[in-house]
Amino acid sequence: MKINTAIVVGAGPVGLTAAFLLTEAGIDTTVLEAEPSLPRDLRASTWHPPTLDKLGPSGITDALLARGRITPTWQIRIHETGEKAEFDLSVLKDDTDHPYRLQCEQSAYCEIMAARLDGQATLRFGAQVVEAGQDGTAARVTLAGGERLSADLVVGCDGSRSVVREAIGAAFEGDAYPEITILTTTPFAFEQVLEGLSGVNYIWKAGGTFSLLHLPDVWRCSFYPDDTKNPEAALEPAAIQRHLDEISPDIGEIEILEKRAYRVHRRIADSYRAGRLVIAGDAAHLNSPKGGMGMNGGIHDAFALVRRIVRMNDGEARAIDGYEAERRPVARDDILAQADDNRARMHDTAEDARTDALRRLQAIAGDPARAHAFLLKSSMIEGLRKAEQVA
Numbered sequence: 358m359k360i361n362t363a364i365v366v367g368a369g370p371v372g373l374t375a376a377f378l379l380t381e382a383g384i385d386t387t388v389l390e391a392e393p394s395l396p397r398d399l400r401a402s403t404w405h406p407p408t409l410d411k412l413g414p415s416g417i418t419d420a421l422l423a424r425g426r427i428t429p430t431w432q433i434r435i436h437e438t439g440e441k442a443e444f445d446l447s448v449l450k451d452d453t454d455h456p457y458r459l460q461c462e463q464s465a466y467c468e469i470m471a472a473r474l475d476g477q478a479t480l481r482f483g484a485q486v487v488e489a490g491q492d493g494t495a496a497r498v499t500l501a502g503g504e505r506l507s508a509d510l511v512v513g514c515d516g517s518r519s520v521v522r523e524a525i526g527a528a529f530e531g532d533a534y535p536e537i538t539i540l541t542t543t544p545f546a547f548e549q550v551l552e553g554l555s556g557v558n559y560i561w562k563a564g565g566t567f568s569l570l571h572l573p574d575v576w577r578c579s580f581y582p583d584d585t586k587n588p589e590a591a592l593e594p595a596a597i598q599r600h601l602d603e604i605s606p607d608i609g610e611i612e613i614l615e616k617r618a619y620r621v622h623r624r625i626a627d628s629y630r631a632g633r634l635v636i637a638g639d640a641a642h643l644n645s646p647k648g649g650m651g652m653n654g655g656i657h658d659a660f661a662l663v664r665r666i667v668r669m670n671d672g673e674a675r676a677i678d679g680y681e682a683e684r685r686p687v688a689r690d691d692i693l694a695q696a697d698d699n700r701a702r703m704h705d706t707a708e709d710a711r712t713d714a715l716r717r718l719q720a721i722a723g724d725p726a727r728a729h730a731f732l733l734k735s736s737m738i739e740g741l742r743k744a745e746q747v748a
């Protein structure tokens with residue numbers, strides 16, 4: 358199979374990355390996005406070292422750095438005492454060109470990528486794919502309204518409700534976590550009320566948990582209302598204020614710029630490809646955002662897939678066959694599993710378990726060799742290395 362033309366369904370971070378790499382490889386690419394413009398909802402903000410390494414040569418990492426905030430350390434802490442385990446990513450300096458996390462909005466990345474695609478690929482908004490299929494010679498999609506398009510390959514980067522995944526006939530195995538998360542952004546300087554914060558903070562408080570992530574101009578504050586059935590009530594200003602008061606009575610009434618409620622799923626497709634239809638990103642796997650890995654993993658999918666397409670076009674006829682074997686185990690065993698562990702650790706409210714976990718984490722953080730091994734994994738370097746060995 359030779360790929361001269363491709364349709365990418367979805368202009369999220371994974372679709373735009375795939376489209377960018379496909380056009381770099383000289384493949385005539387069309388991106389179809391259902392929304393009328395680039396989605397701007399609050400989603401990913403954490404960028405891990407290997408993603409920044411991969412995007413470095415094309416100058417995209419520099420563009421992200423210009424719009425983000427470097428986070429050299431991250432921490433887990435107990436709110437009441439301020440006791441913490443803090444991880445310093447500089448121990449990864451020999452493993453990556455970017456030994457830190459970057460906090461930068463996913464929407465900023467999509468803007469950067471859409472600008473890079475301008476004139477290189479066809480980017481169509483308001484183009485909702487309602488059906489995908491294939492025959493022996495081409496893949497095709499049908500848009501709402503009936504228009505049909507075909508190409509040598511359709512790459513489904515169409516998120517959790519993927520139409521392309523459905524066309525592949527893949528089951529999306531897994532379940533939803535019970536909690537809802539409330540995510541807010543505010544210009545309030547949390548470092549004024551909580552001493553010794555890192556740029557990324559996962560915090561245990563009595564009976565619950567919250568997190569604070571520092572972006573260039575705002576903090577993101579996430580918390581978990583007890584009533585999991587009523588997101589609207591949890592988004593009311595008074596309900597948000599109650600959570601902020603619990604963090605510190607010194608916060609007072611502050612400006613909330615954005616807010617959203619979401620529920621998280623843990624799912625993985627049982628198949629990533631059928632013939633000329635292939636999926637990547639959230640279309641293929643969903644995980645808890647704890648640890649910030651879903652989008653990063655999806656972007657790694659896009660790199661792996663396009664590298665295999667290039668090899669196939671160079672004559673290695675079956676290169677694309679290994680895509681699922683390269684990317685599905687890392688999604689299941691590293692991304693979903695680690696995100697699940699991270700979530701479980703933060704949602705455990707038993708004081709003894711928390712104290713034990715904190716002591717373990719402090720011992721790891723305080724031992725350079727153990728910290729190195731721990732951060733290789735949590736920074737997605739180890740999983741990616743394993744996956745690339747399959748390549």
Ligand SMILES: Cc1cc2nc3c(=O)[nH]c(=O)nc-3n(C[C@H](O)[C@H](O)[C@H](O)COP(=O)(O)OP(=O)(O)OC[C@H]3O[C@@H](n4cnc5c(N)ncnc54)[C@H](O)[C@@H]3O)c2cc1C
Pocket residue numbers: 366367368369370371372389390391392396399400401402403404463484485486487514515516517518519520540619637638639640646648649650651652653654655
């Ligand atoms: C609050 C939150 C915080 C997160 N934080 C992080 C983080 O810090 N780091 C991290 O790595 N991940 C994080 N994630 C996960 C990350 O946001 C997702 O993994 C990422 O958005 C997946 O990108 P994608 O391009 O695969 O899918 P999406 O971003 O869902 O994009 C899919 C696109 O396809 C379009 N589409 C869907 N169906 C169709 C159709 N039929 N036809 C045409 N277009 C269609 C959609 O409109 C959308 O634009 C977070 C998620 C949430 C909710």
